[in-house]
Amino acid sequence: MSGFIPHTEEEIIQMLNVIGVNKIEDLFLDIPENLKTKNFNIPDGLDEIELEKKVKNLAKKNRSDIINFAGGGYYDHFIPAAVDVISSRSEFYTAYTPYQPEASQGTLQAIFEYQTMITGLTGLDYSNASLYDGGTALYEAIAITVRTNNRSKVIIDKGVNPLFRKIVKTYSINLPLKIIEVDLKDVYTDREKIKELLDDETAALVVQNPNFFGIVEDFEDLFIFAKQKNISAILVFYPVSLGILKTPGEMKADIAVAEGQSLGLPLCFGGPYLGIIAVDKKYLRKMPGRIVGETIDKEGRKAYVLTLQAREQHIRREKATSNICSNQALCALRAVVFLSLYGKNGFRELALKNFENAEYLKEKFSDIKNLKIKQGQTFNEFTIEIKEDAFNIVKELIRKGFFGGLPAGLFFEDKKNYLIISVTEKRTKDEIDTFYKILKEILKG
Amino acid sequence: MKTIFENSIKGRKGVISGEVNNDLIKKIDEKFLRKEELSLPEVSELDVIRHYINLSKLNFSVDTEFYPLGSCTMKYNPKVCEKLASREEFLNLHPFLSYIDEDSVQGVLEIIYEISRLLCEITGMKKITTQPYAGAHGELTGVLLMAAYHKAKGNNKKYIIIPDSAHGTNPASAAMGGYSIISIPVDKDGNMDVNILKEKINEEVAGIMMTVPSTLGLFEKNIKEIIELAHKYDALMYYDGANLNAILGKLKPGEIGFDIIHINLHKTFSTPHGGGGPGSGVVGVSGKIMDFLPVPEVIKENEKFKLNFNIKNSIGSVASFYGNFQVLLKAFIYIILLGKKGLIKVSEVAVLNANYILAKIKSYYDVPYNRICMHEFVLSARKQLKNGVHAIDIAKYLIDNKIHPPTVYFPLVVEEAIMIEPTETESKQTLDEFIDIMIKIAEISEKEPEKIKQAPLKTPILRVDEAKAARELKLKCDI
Known part of the structure; x- marks a missing residue:
């Protein structure tokens, strides 16, 4: 016996004797012989040295040295070393869901602090212990509103991340839910069109800030308008931007959701990420997922415990608020450590630095004549319009070592010449200058 | 312990960052700016490290304690997997890169392609989607696939059949996907009651969701008959892979007629649970469901890995x-x-370990289904209850003995259920210690039940007031 199975042959025989069977195969007699598989074509195992070589080879087949100017909802932010140290702590990452509070105060308190920080960030009343990712969090937010006001129509601005919108549509394929997506006016939210569409069958209005093209807006007036018609206001936000930008709470959103990847999670080819949701108090009991509450133990000491479990699937089964049975606990832990490290001032400075870098690149771009920057307030991401298909330009940039942005044409057929560029705090002046120079050459501007 | 906010000192910061031009804020119109103060703590890096390392010490974990948590497969997580999966070449990759230049991401596409192929071979399915983030998410994906299949065939289906021993996620996922639930009880041997199934099944049934082995840790003896019955009504068979750890190399769900399966990679394939996530609930399908899978899928063409966004009747994306x-x-x-x-050894030893514990302790506890079990089994604390000792008391007493409790009160069909899953990575010595404690608990329950009921006494906190938590909601720190 080897690897992760500690038994010696002798021990196995002793154990079989205790059970009262002759061989291990006798333990599988309940499986009818004709159902057992005849084939199991899995390659032979490797030793740790061979394994390292194989995985290293696979790792090398990726261009991970590319300098990122692409965002699209997933950003190349710096991650302080302390984040990895905490999340690679065995007691956190090899623990189970904290159903037994006496054996899980560490995870429970960390989530409690996470909930606190998310409410602080968003200006809304409550957060849960996290969901899978931004897109699934958006669906859950919509489901809350549909359940609450028994309406079946949802209005989604096309400034909302197209990946999120796709998830929402997929989730609703077998539900009596009408998803109406509202075209943008160029890259800007069409407020008049949205107002026309908000009627008494509408459960929720969903907009995003900054939107997919990087445009920053204030949706307060639109949300007030919606709420006068008893329509719930859902805002998709970008966590790092809230270091300086108006909060979902200040905009009078009822529910705010986000992809939390920017809070200390590596890009890692799509996951694991973090679904953030925060709600106004009136939706607390409709919110899906785990929630940690503070209470006391038998001796009156402060203690944390999973609470409001009567909403959840293991109690309510088909009547639960959602089928969700996990959270991205370790990712939420990374977020809470990340937010603690930056803290009140550091997080604001982080946001400012992002803004500064993007503004710097914008300024540089102003002398490229074959390039037009989309007007409007932006944060760390903005859209340029060029004369060629942006997809080809990005391909060329990749060859030169830069992931130079996200071609909008991937998601918007009429915007093939638009390139969405993001500049985080991680980009040095040197990288930005070089990127500018190379793009200028390619565009012959 | 104090919260991180209580450690806050005005002016402190835990990161070293460059200069920022504060005047820049003036470039942004007031109406776009946050007015409310940012309520985050102000702490140093050492403050943060100490706080969270000390918090970690309040947790049980697989690396520090035995975790015989039924249905959750808390096996050891090999460190080489952690190390190799944390290479920079993976961590730094922007997922959108794959949408533009597949050549830049051949390694990761190959990994997705290869694990899909391996999981197809392990489960006997035709194709895999890696999108689902967790078991329940896989279930929902499976239910959406069912809906798409029936829609394409013009079938009018309204119900999904689920045994009453199933995980709560099954009915919740079916409902979330737009179906009503028909619940079928288990018979006296712990199998789905086929006679009742025959009465309840009809043309409007979209599918049957089964956990095999069942949540009672038993192999479903009538599985073939159930599958044939389902297919007669064009109902799809869904395999909940929560218990796949019992059957690797023994049985392939795809070969015996299952149409859709989810696999909890964080259980059978040993990725750590992370205190409740992230997991992975990849979904496998048979040939007739292939055309409905989410996009994009990774394909191989001329020795190159590519994305395919064109699956004919794709449901869309779930991630x-x-x-x-x-x-x-x-x-x-x-x-x-x-x-x-x-x-193969994984399943053999997982089943061996479970049966070994069962054989040693079954005379001390009530065993509702006294059969050879698979990788886990269910006891009832009915015997102990006569002296006032509940399953939860036994759980808490185990905590005092540095053992994470088994799953209690699940499955719901067993009164005072205690569900034990040792996994294959635990040694005979660890199992023997656990057995000794379980026997001791049974004995103490007879003579001094109060001793069990008081537990735990050695933990950082004692039993908590859950009613207070729910009644006087406090869901965030005082700041």
Whole structure:
């Protein structure tokens, strides 16, 4: 016996004797012989040295040295070393869901602090212990509103991340839910069109800030308008931007959701990420997922415990608020450590630095004549319009070592010449200058 | 312990960052700016490290304690998987890169392609989608696939059949996907009651969701008959892979007629649970469901890995990209490390360990279904209850003995259920210690039940007032 199975042959025989069977195969007699598989074509195992070589080879087949100017909802932010140290702590990452509070105060308190920080960030009343990712969090937010006001129509601005919108549509394929997506006016939210569409069958209005093209807006007036018609206001936000930008709470959103990847999670080819949701108090009991509450133990000491479990699937089964049975606990832990490290001032400075870098690149771009920057307030991401298909330009940039942005044409057929560029705090002046120079050459501007 | 906010000192910061031009804020119109103060703590890096390391010490974990938590497969997580999956070449990859230049991401696409192929071979399914983030998410994906299949065939289906021993996620996922539930009880041997199934099944049934082995830790003896019955009504068979750890190399759900399966990579394929996530609930399908899978899928053409966005009747996407990629990667490393023999051994020893414990303690506890079990089994604390000792008391007493409790009060069909799953990575010595304590608990329950009921006494906190938590909601720190 080897690897992760500690038994010696002798021990196995002793154990079989205790059970009262002759061989291990006798333990599988309940499986009818004709159902057992005849084939199991899995390659032979490797030793740790061979394994390292194989995985290293696979790792090398990726261009991970590319300098990122692409965002699209997933950003190349710096991650302080302390984040990895905490999340690679065995007691956190090899623990189970904290159903037994006496054996899980560490995870429970960390989530409690996470909930606190998310409410602080968003200006809304409550957060849960996290969901899978931004897109699934958006669906859950919509489901809350549909359940609450028994309406079946949802209005989604096309400034909302197209990946999120796709998830929402997929989730609703077998539900009596009408998803109406509202075209943008160029890259800007069409407020008049949205107002026309908000009627008494509408459960929720969903907009995003900054939107997919990087445009920053204030949706307060639109949300007030919606709420006068008893329509719930859902805002998709970008966590790092809230270091300086108006909060979902200040905009009078009822529910705010986000992809939390920017809070200390590596890009890692799509996951694991973090679904953030925060709600106004009136939706607390409709919110899906785990929630940690503070209470006391038998001796009156402060203690944390999973609470409001009567909403959840293991109690309510088909009547639960959602089928969700996990959270991205370790990712939420990374977020809470990340937010603690930056803290009140550091997080604001982080946001400012992002803004500064993007503004710097914008300024540089102003002398490229074959390039037009989309007007409007932006944060760390903005859209340029060029004369060629942006997809080809990005391909060329990749060859030169830069992931130079996200071609909008991937998601918007009429915007093939638009390139969405993001500049985080991680980009040095040197990288930005070089990127500018190379793009200028390619565009012959 | 104090909260991180209580450690806050005005002016402190835990990161070293460059200069920022504060005047820049003036470039942004007031109406776009946050007015409310940012309520985050102000702490140093050491403050943060000490706080969270000390918090970690309040947790049980697989690396520090035995975790015989039924249905959750808390096996040891090999460190080489963690190490290799944390290479920079993976962590730094922007997922959108794959949408533009597949050449830049051949390694990760190969990993997704290969783990899909391996999981198809392990489960007997035709194709895999790696998108689902967790078991319940896989279930929902499966239910959406069912809906798409029936829609394409013009079938009018309204119900999903689920045994009453199933995980709560099954009915919740079915409802979330737009179906009503028909619940079927288990018979006296712990199998789904086929006679009742025959009465209840009809043309409007979209599918049957089964956990095999069942949540009672038993192999479903009538499985073939159930599958044939389902297919007669064009109902699809869904395999909940929560208990796949019992049957690697023994049985392939796809071969015996299952149409859709989800696999909890964080259980059978040993990726860590992370205190409740992230996991992975990849979904496999048979030939007739292939055309409905989410996009994009990774394909191989002329020795190159590519994305295919054109699946004829695709349901769309259930995740932003390819699911929890790093979790897939850890599971991939685990599978190629263990290989064929290693994987077969996993199930054999998992089943051996469970039966060994069962054989040793069954005379001390009520065993509702006294059969050879698979990788886990269910006891009832009915005997102990006569002296006032509940399953939860036994759980808490185990905590005092540095053992994470088994799953209690599940499955719901067993009164005072205690569900034990030792997994294959635990040694005979660990099992023997657990057995001794379980026997001791049974004995103390007879003579001094109060001793069990008081537990735990050695933990950082004692039993908590859950009613107070729910009644006087406090869901965030005082700041």
